[in-house]
Amino acid sequence: MKVLPIKLPDEMYRDLKLLSQMTHVSMADFIRKEIKKPLKTRVKKINIRKKEKLDFLEYMLQNPISGKDHMPGLTHDEILYGYTYNEKGEQVWPKKAKAKKS
Amino acid sequence: MAQKSKSKKILIDANVFIALNFPQDSCHQKAKELFDEIKNSYQLLTNNYLVSEALTILLMKTKNIQKIGILACRFYHQAEPFIMAQVDKKLQLEALEIFSTQEKPKLSFPDCTLIAQALEQKITTIFTFDRNIREFPLLEKGYKFIL
Numbered sequence: 039m040k041v042l043p044i045k046l047p048d049e050m051y052r053d054l055k056l057l058s059q060m061t062h063v064s065m066a067d068f069i070r071k072e073i074k075k076p077l078k079t080r081v082k083k084i085n086i087r088k089k090e091k092l093d094f095l096e097y098m099l100q101n102p103i104s105g106k107d108h109m110p111g112l113t114h115d116e117i118l119y120g121y122t123y124n125e126k127g128e129q130v131w132p133k134k135a136k137a138k139k140s
Numbered sequence: 141m142a143q144k145s146k147s148k149k150i151l152i153d154a155n156v157f158i159a160l161n162f163p164q165d166s167c168h169q170k171a172k173e174l175f176d177e178i179k180n181s182y183q184l185l186t187n188n189y190l191v192s193e194a195l196t197i198l199l200m201k202t203k204n205i206q207k208i209g210i211l212a213c214r215f216y217h218q219a220e221p222f223i224m225a226q227v228d229k230k231l232q233l234e235a236l237e238i239f240s241t242q243e244k245p246k247l248s249f250p251d252c253t254l255i256a257q258a259l260e261q262k263i264t265t266i267f268t269f270d271r272n273i274r275e276f277p278l279l280e281k282g283y284k285f286i287l
Binding site: 099103106 | 168218
């Protein structure tokens with residue numbers, strides 16, 4: 039718990055004190071209860087805005103896609119087209135061992 | 141606004157986006173470090189064919205449609221600092237020329253759109269992990285590769 043000294047206008051203080059006496063809820067409890075929900079809502083909105091402001095590169099850096107590699111050991115060409123080409127320009131199919139692993 | 145002040149342009153290949161987004165990729169760390177070096181000094185360009193290839197491979201590798209969906213939306217709606225060019229018919233035909241006249245069949249059509257875009261827009265710096273693009277004859281002289 040943190041303590042926040044707060045100045046209130048006289049009228050607000052009077053009203054709060056009256057309410058506290060009538061409802062047997064402390065002035066501090068009343069304030070805590072009343073600001074809880076709007077505070078959460080505002081913070082949520084600010085966080086959403088903050089997230090939206092992340093440029094796409096920052097987004098990618100902060101949100102990599104973790105998890106299993108479902109195509110391990112295969113090159114991008116092998117994934118897309120089923121085969122790749124070697125140095126001589128010959129079509130090369132993925133090795134059986136590679137294919138078994140995937 | 142910051143984008144406009146960057147005079148140097150760099151063209152980013154599909155494999156770089158794959159590496160950056162997938163920590164299990166062998167080039168993931170390298171991609172992160174290189175982006176750190178270039179992000180403030182270059183306009184980051186790519187095209188819709190390369191994005192399409194990156195998204196497809198990422199989907200097949202991760203099977204995570206939710207995350208790939210978010211990436212796809214960002215590319216189309218909030219791609220900054222990346223600029224994704226839409227490959228028009230003229231550029232497609234130039235890519236087709238490169239595709240159909242390559243000496244050895246090593247380059248995919250999206251690879252050829254990258255080369256065509258680099259040549260047409262005079263983008264002399266290319267960020268790729270693909271050896272076949274680095275060795276492409278048209279790009280041998282005067283082109284700088286970041287890898």
